[in-house]
Each structure stands twice: as C-alpha cells, then as structure tokens.
Amino acid sequence: MLNKEFFAKNREQLFLQLAPNSIAVLVNAPIYLRTCANYPYRHNNDFYYITGITEPNAIAVFLKGEHNVEYLLFQPQRDEKQEQFEGLCATENELMEKHAIHQMYWLHELDQRMPELLSNKEQLYYPYGRYADFDLRVQQWMHQARLEARQGVSVPHEIFNIETIIHEMRFIKTPEEISILQTSANIAAQAHLQTMQACRPGMHEYELESIFVGSCMKQGARYMAYESIVASGNNACTLHYMQNSGVLHTGDLVLIDAGCEYQSYASDITRTFPINGRFTPEQKAIYELVLAAQLAAISKAKPGNTWYDCQAVAVRTITEGLVDLGLLKGHIDDLIENETYKQFYYHKIGHWIGMDVHDVGAYKIKEDWRVLQPGIVMTIEPGIYISREAENVDEKWKGIGVRIEDDVLVTQAENTILTAGVPKQIEEIESILSIG
Ligand SMILES: [Mn+2]
Known part of the structure; x- marks a missing residue:
C-alpha cells in the first residue's frame, strides 16, 4: 500500500x-x-x-x-x-x-x-x-x-x-510502485494459469472470462485493468474483440488478453493456447515466430535503447519469419520499408503501464524516441493475425491469431519480466493443458 x-x-x-x-x-x-x-x-x-x-x-x-x-x-x-x-x-x-x-x-x-x-x-x-x-x-x-x-x-x-x-x-516508477505492479502482475499471472487449466472445448469464451475475473477477485484485485478479451479462433484477429460470446472449438486457438487492477496499478497479459491442448503444426509455426519476436523485443528493453528499438526488432523478426513460411514474398527490407508486414502484424509493440493500463509519459521527446531508463515499465506484445478473410493466403493458415504479452520493468542491468509467472513456451503450455 x-x-x-x-x-x-x-x-x-x-x-x-x-x-x-x-x-x-x-x-x-x-x-x-x-x-x-x-x-x-x-x-x-x-x-x-x-x-x-x-x-x-x-x-x-x-x-x-x-x-x-x-x-x-x-x-x-x-x-x-x-x-x-x-x-x-x-x-x-x-x-x-x-x-x-x-x-x-x-x-x-x-x-x-x-x-x-x-x-x-x-x-x-x-x-x-x-x-x-x-x-x-x-x-x-x-x-x-x-x-x-x-x-x-x-x-x-x-x-x-x-x-x-x-x-x-x-512515468518513472518508484520501488513502492514497482512492488505493487509486481503484485498486480502476480495476481493476473495466477489467474491466467487457472483459466488455461480450466479450458475445455465446448465452453463459451465468457466462461473463461469468468474464471479469470473470479481468480483475480479472489486474490484481492477487485477490478480489472480493462475489459478482458477472450477471443477464440478467427475472433483473435479482431484486436479489441470484447463480445466474448463465441464457443470454443477443438482445433482452434484461444487468445486471452486480460489483466487486473491492484491498489490502482494495472497488469496486462496476453497468452494464446490451443483449446484442445495441442498446437497444430501451423499454429505452432506462427506461435514460435511470435514468441521469437517477443523475446527479441524484450532483449532490447534496456537502458540506452528506445521503445522503437523493441518495435523494430519485432517487425524484422516477424517479417523474416513470414517470408520463411511463405506468407510474405519479396525482399525483407522492402517488406519492412513498404510496411507489407502490416497485413499480419498491425499494431505496435507495446505501451507504458502503471496506474493506467496505457500509462502516461511521452513516447517521443521532440523528434526523438525516448531513451529507456530504469524504472520504466512497459508491455511487449507482438502478434500475428491471419484472418479467414485474408487474401492470397493458403487455407491452412487461416483463422490463426496469436499475441504474447508481458509487462517488463527496465532495470539498471537490463530488465525484469513482472509477468513471468505465466508460462509461454509451447512445451510448458501443452503440459499445463494436459494436466488441466
Ligand atoms: Mn497491452
């Protein structure tokens, strides 16, 4: 407090x-x-x-x-x-x-x-x-x-x-604030874990939401930091999908973007996992690519770099990966320069987080991207979304939407992931879901 x-x-x-x-x-x-x-x-x-x-x-x-x-x-x-x-x-x-x-x-x-x-x-x-x-x-x-x-x-x-x-x-968080942000992150991480474990084909998206919200409240977080997004299958391609009314179909992924508010401080976590517990080869390929982009972006979240460095490395990783998978064609530099990658990754790498889930503080100082320093807390949340309506895309990729989001504290040395309590490696996720 x-x-x-x-x-x-x-x-x-x-x-x-x-x-x-x-x-x-x-x-x-x-x-x-x-x-x-x-x-x-x-x-x-x-x-x-x-x-x-x-x-x-x-x-x-x-x-x-x-x-x-x-x-x-x-x-x-x-x-x-x-x-x-x-x-x-x-x-x-x-x-x-x-x-x-x-x-x-x-x-x-x-x-x-x-x-x-x-x-x-x-x-x-x-x-x-x-x-x-x-x-x-x-x-x-x-x-x-x-x-x-x-x-x-x-x-x-x-x-x-x-x-x-x-x-x-x-904008710069004090140790007292960081400790509350960490508690907020721990509560949301635990709630994500419980929601993942409870997932079964045939449930409605709102049933998963109720498990998440219930878990947060039970742990002392009376309010959510924002309306929870539980988006299964193609719904995940709508970034701010909030109906949460769909049925969970076996073979689809479900994306949950949800966080709580604890003592006025927000957490913001996204995890994506297979409803029946096993990733298909295509889901796995996209998931691994988003994870690689996220880890690359997190490694740039350190003093001396800028928010834009995190964005740039995620864009490059995603573009290269999409070319390898045959989803994009052309030269990497051109695809980045012309923003062709935006067909599949159409939001930014993340935002500051604190009392507001999209917290205050300028991203640019005059013309220049702000240099990161210890005490800044930000989300890192790349995603790839291949909608059913996507054109010139092989059928096998359609309806896959993946985002992975963590809350990251920039420290003197590098950074600390406040939301590390909820796993994101494929093997970990599949093992949690198999025990469910
Ligand atoms: Mn976010």
Whole structure:
C-alpha cells in the first residue's frame, strides 16, 4: 500500500515545478451514470498520485507563494441520509490529518472562493481539457475575478496543463510502485494459469472470462485493468474483440488478453493456447515466430535503447519469419520499408503501464524516441493475425491469431519480466493443458 510519505514526496516534487505566485488546481474524476445506477467509481490517477485521495469530486488547490505553499481541499459535504445509502465518509479532521491538508472547505463553497484564490496569481495550472464542465467552471471563475479589475485585481496571465508535469513524474516508477505492479502482475499471472487449466472445448469464451475475473477477485484485485478479451479462433484477429460470446472449438486457438487492477496499478497479459491442448503444426509455426519476436523485443528493453528499438526488432523478426513460411514474398527490407508486414502484424509493440493500463509519459521527446531508463515499465506484445478473410493466403493458415504479452520493468542491468509467472513456451503450455 502506498503510504502518506509517497504522496507527500509527489506534492513536494510538484511544488518545485510551480512558478512562484501561482495557483494549481487538481480535480478528481466525476461519477458517471451507467443506466439508472452508476459505473463503478474510478478516481483520476493524477489527482490520486498527488493527493492520495480517492473520494469522488474532490478538488485540491495548491497556492505557491514566494517561499511557502498552501494545500487546500474542497470536499463534498455528505449528509446523514446520503451516508445511509453510500456509507460513512471520513470526517474533516481525519482527512486533514491523513493527507496533510492545510485547509478544508466544502465543495459548495468552491464557486464563491475560487475567484478570490485566482486573484493576483501569475500562473494557473490545471488539467486543461480533461473534463469539459470543469474547463467551463475555470472560465467562470476567471471571469468573476476579472470583474474586480478596477479594484486593481489581476488574473493569471499564463495557463499551463498540469498533466504535462504530473505525467512525467508518474512515468518513472518508484520501488513502492514497482512492488505493487509486481503484485498486480502476480495476481493476473495466477489467474491466467487457472483459466488455461480450466479450458475445455465446448465452453463459451465468457466462461473463461469468468474464471479469470473470479481468480483475480479472489486474490484481492477487485477490478480489472480493462475489459478482458477472450477471443477464440478467427475472433483473435479482431484486436479489441470484447463480445466474448463465441464457443470454443477443438482445433482452434484461444487468445486471452486480460489483466487486473491492484491498489490502482494495472497488469496486462496476453497468452494464446490451443483449446484442445495441442498446437497444430501451423499454429505452432506462427506461435514460435511470435514468441521469437517477443523475446527479441524484450532483449532490447534496456537502458540506452528506445521503445522503437523493441518495435523494430519485432517487425524484422516477424517479417523474416513470414517470408520463411511463405506468407510474405519479396525482399525483407522492402517488406519492412513498404510496411507489407502490416497485413499480419498491425499494431505496435507495446505501451507504458502503471496506474493506467496505457500509462502516461511521452513516447517521443521532440523528434526523438525516448531513451529507456530504469524504472520504466512497459508491455511487449507482438502478434500475428491471419484472418479467414485474408487474401492470397493458403487455407491452412487461416483463422490463426496469436499475441504474447508481458509487462517488463527496465532495470539498471537490463530488465525484469513482472509477468513471468505465466508460462509461454509451447512445451510448458501443452503440459499445463494436459494436466488441466
Ligand atoms: Mn497491452
């Protein structure tokens, strides 16, 4: 569990980057309606990273003077009636003590207090463009403050997107964060293993999903990091297939892309395996090629290289392999240059992972791909997809879709695979499935 020192340190880092005589405002995510009940509430990660607070709708204000900072929190006022429905919430004193807040106000005081707080500040930092109605409120506060211009009041003359600052802070993970990411990965790995063992021809894809989700929850991960993808046979060629309604046919592969969220941190794992426990020669050939590409890409995930180096080696491995198998024809360099390989590998090698499954942090700094450094966590997930609709492809290859995905921590030496708990070698997979 992240402790209050973690958040205090993050605030300190944020304060250092704010200009003197400025104001910064952070807002937690709103509650969204699903039908007549709400979607499960999920806090805003930037807000959480700085405050440690997960309460819906809270707003944090940071005032930076020449030599001091002040931390204000605007908190929704709950009443007894509401608490009967939604549970007791923390008292003012509990919140102030736990989160080192200097001053607490009720949310309904916000519109009245903000124009004054904005007055005579030079810079305003806030998550510009994140929540449309919040942007509108900022405009209204600015307008209110401007009404006092003839009293000598000025409003901030520069507005910065605070997300740019916080996202770069979140990009490099601390040891505390890595330990939670590792737990998240362990839970998802164990759930993948159990799902694999339970697989039988004739089941529905959603039955495998229920085993995965059940296993994660049982291990303490109450929410998934994203909607699980369980795609059998040709369904695997649809990258974000989420119906999970198909029947598992013997002789097909099933691709499961699923991960959990544990203490706000995501895991993201993909495994592909034969529904009846044995790979056909064609499935094996494609699987081995994807695995070779994945291992090659992982070996490039180390300090000094870039994300693009991982992508480039995967593209080359896959293109060479597809030529060897007769699925692509031509010179390797031309097939890469002309992106012909995209007929079968049409996504990127992976993404940063952290509090968001597709985590924050720039991939390029100006024109250049970002250089990897210790503390970066990323997924490596090449795939090959040969759809039933593919043209100029021998029938025997059709309906094969394979992706293999792990979460990789870049370390001083090279890297650590956080999701190593779930096997990916063909012999290991076949032996797990035979015991099933
Ligand atoms: Mn992924």
